[in-house]
Amino acid sequence: xxxxxxxxxxxxxxxxxxxxxxxxxxxxxxxxxxxxxxxxxxxxxxxxxxxxxxxxxxxxxxxxxxxxxxxxxxxxxxxxxxxxxxxxxxxxxxxxxxxxxxxxxxxxxxxxxxxxxxxxxxxxxxxxxxxxxxxxxxxxxxxxxxxxxxxxxxxxxxxxxxxxxxxxxxxxxxxxxxxxxxxxxxxxxxxxxxxxxxxxxxxxxxxxxxxxxxxxxxxxxxxxxxxxxxxxxxxxxxxxxxxxxxxxxxxxxxxxxxxxxxxxxxxxxxxxxxxxxxxxxxxxxxxxxxxxxxxxxxxxxxxxxxxxxxxxxxxxxxxxxxxxxxxxxxxxxxxxxxxxxxxxxxxxxx
Amino acid sequence: xxxxxxxxxxxxxxxxxxxxxxxxxxxxxxxxxxxxxxxxxxxxxxxxxxxxxxxxxxxxxxxxxxxxxxxxxxxxxxxxxxxxxxxxxxxxxxxxxxxxxxxxxxxxxxxxxxxxxxxxxxxxxxxxxxxxxxxxxxxxxxxxxxxxxxxxxxxxxxxxxxxxxxxxxxxxxxxxxxxxxxxxxxxxxxxxxxxxxxxxxxxxxxxxxxxxxxxxxxxxxxxxxxxxxxxxxxxxxxxxxxxxxxxxxxxxxxxxxxxxxxxxxxxxxxxxxxxxxxxxxxxxxxxxxxxxxxxxxxxxxxxxxxxxxxxxxxxxxxxxxxxxxxxxxxxxxxxxxxxxxxxxxxxxxx
Numbered sequence: 001x002x003x004x005x006x007x008x009x010x011x012x013x014x015x016x017x018x019x020x021x022x023x024x025x026x027x028x029x030x031x032x033x034x035x036x037x038x039x040x041x042x043x044x045x046x047x048x049x050x051x052x053x054x055x056x057x058x059x060x061x062x063x064x065x066x067x068x069x070x071x072x073x074x075x076x077x078x079x080x081x082x083x084x085x086x087x088x089x090x091x092x093x094x095x096x097x098x099x100x101x102x103x104x105x106x107x108x109x110x111x112x113x114x115x116x117x118x119x120x121x122x123x124x125x126x127x128x129x130x131x132x133x134x135x136x137x138x139x140x141x142x143x144x145x146x147x148x149x150x151x152x153x154x155x156x157x158x159x160x161x162x163x164x165x166x167x168x169x170x171x172x173x174x175x176x177x178x179x180x181x182x183x184x185x186x187x188x189x190x191x192x193x194x195x196x197x198x199x200x201x202x203x204x205x206x207x208x209x210x211x212x213x214x215x216x217x218x219x220x221x222x223x224x225x226x227x228x229x230x231x232x233x234x235x236x237x238x239x240x241x242x243x244x245x246x247x248x249x250x251x252x253x254x255x256x257x258x259x260x261x262x263x264x265x266x267x268x269x270x271x272x273x274x275x276x277x278x279x280x281x282x283x284x285x286x287x288x289x290x291x292x293x294x295x296x297x298x299x300x301x302x303x304x305x306x307x308x309x310x311x312x313x314x315x316x317x318x319x320x321x322x323x324x325x326x327x328x329x330x331x332x333x334x335x336x337x338x339x340x341x342x343x344x345x346x347x348x349x350x
Numbered sequence: 351x352x353x354x355x356x357x358x359x360x361x362x363x364x365x366x367x368x369x370x371x372x373x374x375x376x377x378x379x380x381x382x383x384x385x386x387x388x389x390x391x392x393x394x395x396x397x398x399x400x401x402x403x404x405x406x407x408x409x410x411x412x413x414x415x416x417x418x419x420x421x422x423x424x425x426x427x428x429x430x431x432x433x434x435x436x437x438x439x440x441x442x443x444x445x446x447x448x449x450x451x452x453x454x455x456x457x458x459x460x461x462x463x464x465x466x467x468x469x470x471x472x473x474x475x476x477x478x479x480x481x482x483x484x485x486x487x488x489x490x491x492x493x494x495x496x497x498x499x500x501x502x503x504x505x506x507x508x509x510x511x512x513x514x515x516x517x518x519x520x521x522x523x524x525x526x527x528x529x530x531x532x533x534x535x536x537x538x539x540x541x542x543x544x545x546x547x548x549x550x551x552x553x554x555x556x557x558x559x560x561x562x563x564x565x566x567x568x569x570x571x572x573x574x575x576x577x578x579x580x581x582x583x584x585x586x587x588x589x590x591x592x593x594x595x596x597x598x599x600x601x602x603x604x605x606x607x608x609x610x611x612x613x614x615x616x617x618x619x620x621x622x623x624x625x626x627x628x629x630x631x632x633x634x635x636x637x638x639x640x641x642x643x644x645x646x647x648x649x650x651x652x653x654x655x656x657x658x659x660x661x662x663x664x665x666x667x668x669x670x671x672x673x674x675x676x677x678x679x680x681x682x683x684x685x686x687x688x689x690x691x692x693x694x695x696x697x698x699x700x
Contacts (some may be wrong), residue, residue: 020465025495034493038471042478043457043488055490057454059513062410068456068509069492104407106418107393108507110460115370121388128392138393140405142419142507143384145375146698150502157458157492159418159509163409348496 021344027236027282028341032245053094053233056164063164065100067091070157074348076123078194080209081284083156084126086350089211089284091160092134093233096215097287099170099222100162105131107158108142112151123154134213136160162215166222172249174229175290177320181254182289182296184217184303185210185311186262187239191281191349192270201273203266212285212308220306226299227292234287235350237341238280240326242288244340247318247325254326256316256338279328280341282349290318371694377586377632378691382595403444403583406514415450417441418509424698426473426503428544430559431634433506434476436700439561439634441510442484443583446565447637449520449572450512455481457508458492462501473504484563486510512565516572522599524579525640527670531604532639532646534567534653535560535661536612537589541631541699542620551623553616562635562658570656576649577642584637585700587691588630590676592638594690597668597675604676606666606688629678630691632699640668 023030054067071087081089088105095102107127111120131138193209195201214233221228230250232242239261247254263278271278285308291299296314303309326338373380404417421437431439438455445452457477461470481488543559545551564583571578580600582592589611597604613628621628635658641649646664653659676688 018467020461020463020467020470020495022463022495022497025461025493031493038467038474039491039493042471042474043481043491055454057489057511059414059453059511060410060412064409064414064511066454066456066509066511067490068458068507070458070460070494070507072460072494072496103409104405104416106416106509108418108420108509110420110422110505110507111370111375113370113372117368117370117388120370121392124388124392131393139407140417141389141393143375143381143389144420144422144505145370145372146422146502146505147372149499152496152500155460155494155496155505157418157420157460157507157509159416159456159458159507161407161409161414161416161511350494 022347023344026341026344027241028343030342053097054100056098065095065098065162065164067094068157068159069094070155071350072155072348073194073350075197076119076153078197078209079206080193081211082123082126083154084123085130086211086284087156087158088127088130088134089213090350091158092136092213092215095160095162096218097231097233098164099166099168099218100164101219102136102160102162102215104139104161105136105158106140107138107156110151110155111143111145112153113145113148115153120154134215168222168228170228170231172230172246175246175250175252175318176229177252177318178293179229179290179318180293180296180314181256181316181318182291182299182312183239183261183315184287184309186264187234187283187286188263188267188271188278188281190284191346192267194349195274195346196270199274201270207266207270210283210285214285214287214308217303217306217309220302221299224298224302226295226302228289230290232288234283236282238282240280240338240341243326243338246290251322253319253322253324254316255319256328258328259331260313260315262311262313276345279338280345282346284350372697373694376694377591378693380692403447404450406448413514415445415448415512415514417444418507419444420505420507421700422505422698423544423700425547426469428547428559429556430543431561432473432476433504434473435480436561436634437506437508438477438480438484439563440700441508442486442563442565445510445512446568447581447583448514449516449518449568450514451569452486452510452512452565454487454489454511455508456490457488457506460501460505461493461495462503463495463498465503470504484565518572518578520578520581522580522596525596525600525602525668526579527602527668528643529579529640529668530643530646530664531606531666531668532641532649532662533589533611533665534637534659536614537584537633537636538613538617538621538628538631540634541696542617544699545624545696546620549624551620557616557620560633560635564635564637564658567653567656567659570652571649574648574652576645576652578639580640582638584633586632588632590630590688590691593676593688596640601672603669603672603674604666605669606678608678609681610663610665612661612663626695629688630695632696634700
């Protein structure tokens with residue numbers, strides 16, 4: 001997860017929301033307000049400041065990373081993945097974004113009574129295969145069953161532990177004016193893969209989720225000596241949420257060049273049909289890297305060696321000027337502000 | 351969690367159950383069959399053999415313990431606790447049963463749309479207070495929201511990391527014939543506290559859950575040099591499930607003296623009304639210790655110093671003879687077999 005440790009400009013205080021709304025899980029302003037007003041106000045006093053996707057903890061003379069995510073995506077199976085592989089990739093990626101080598105996962109299952117055993121078996125097999133391919137081990141777990149109508153077939157919560165081997169300080173507060181911003185590939189594919197199935201959209205070929213483990217490419221960047229200042233995987237709220245979170249945390253501005261942001265044509269088309277902005281749509285196998293400008297070509301070279309980052313691009317730069325957090329330069333040179341998403345466009349996407 | 355790493359005599363193969371039943375979450379034979387047939391068959395090849403409530407992992411030249419549990423108890427608030435405190439105690443206790451000092455927890459929330467914000471706030475505050483009292487820190491988390499009717503107000507999944515400081519080998523396979531069996535206090539209280547509220551039973555005073563963190567007393571036993579062979583906290587399936595799991599794993603028999611097993615009168619009365627066996631009812635703040643007979647008085651002395659173990663008793667002994675796994679000697683000298691629970695008596699108890 002990523003409760004950004006920043007005073008997000010929350011124009012929507014929790015007091016206005018006597019009940020939790022779907023939008024509180026959407027990755028935008030409401031979710032950050034909830035995390036800030038409810039969770040960080042309680043846990044924050046005791047918890048270490050927690051700006052990473054995973055928390056880095058000092059233990060036994062070294063550093064480990066620890067993270068958790070619940071997965072509630074519907075439908076359970078979608079082109080390019082399923083609840084099980086997503087639950088493995090999501091937690092691996094949060095560890096990777098802290099610069100950690102993911103080693104162990106836990107898996108807790110909340111099953112709705114009546115779930116076909118065969119479905120459960122397929123999801124579990126998919127988790128195991130995803131874990132095997134990413135070289136992590138599922139070492140502990142739990143099973144709970146709730147009555148029919150009190151759940152939704154299956155929810156999986158994974159937690160993960162990784163070891164931080166690099167000495168680099170990867171952290172939003174480490175982002176500097178002048179840093180180059182890279183994105184590891186085309187954005188919005190996971191969200192549109194799921195939405196296309198849900199909305200029954202048909203294209204020439206199915207949009208496949210980008211869901212993938214990102215640790216290998218991140219560790220390669222670090223061992224190639226690329227001066228990495230911050231990493232963040234793109235999930236709920238899409239690229240827009242990531243850029244806003246980091247700009248806010250770093251107290252700097254960001255300028256990105258829309259023409260450089262890779263979005264596939266079928267994803268663009270699906271977004272147009274559904275009235276969505278691809279820059280706000282979730283990925284599950286993409287990340288943003290803030291690195292020293294001098295290392296851009298080396299970084300892109302390294303990223304190109306790994307399947308999930310073959311389409312990596314430099315999309316913009318961090319600026320000292322922060323009149324606006326995130327600005328996008330369009331193809332024709334116009335500029336617009338890319339504000340943190342507010343409502344819930346895509347419920348149950350991860 | 352505790353998927354006992356044993357070939358449990360599963361007379362109920364998964365093939366007979368095309369769908370998941372409530373009883374598959376009940377802590378008895380069906381749950382062990384599910385864990386064995388679905389989870390361990392997939393994950394087990396890769397996972398370390400996992401007979402503990404928590405898994406012990408070697409990292410950075412030392413040992414850490416790692417565990418997870420989802421919590422789905424209904425109602426959210428019950429005498430002596432709530433979903434939040436339970437989610438903290440349950441994971442702390444799983445770590446403690448591996449002899450670890452619990453340090454860090456994660457907390458993932460699956461919220462049903464419409465949950466009153468005030469309820470969420472109370473649960474979160476209760477988690478924080480339980481963590482503070484037990485000297486652990488909630489360091490990372492996640493929030494998902496599902497549509498009304500697709501969840502049940504709130505599910506919380508915690509995972510935990512602890513450090514194993516002791517060199518003692520705490521493990522079901524380390525149990526020896528002749529070991530004394532201690533229980534840390536009266537059993538069945540948590541389950542009956544929850545059931546009394548659900549069933550609207552009224553007693554002179556409310557039955558309060560025994561939910562409590564157990565790490566402090568376990569660490570004290572270890573540092574007092576008590577020769578601890580195995581520890582297991584009593585949760586779903588009650589004392590009966592624990593004794594059967596350990597007997598099966600250790601390939602030994604167990605004889606317990608019913609008169610020595612502490613059960614409060616109000617718990618007995620509530621069990622009688624509901625037709626339950628208190629020995630099958632969950633606790634959330636009790637554990638069973640298998641220790642060298644020579645250390646019994648020292649162990650009871652140490653346990654008596656800690657509130658959740660003040661009522662500790664020696665309840666039986668491990669026997670070389672294993673014609674039956676677990677035998678109970680009643681007050682009048684009759685013997686009966688204490689078999690692993692089968693169905694689901696108490697859904698949503700934790």
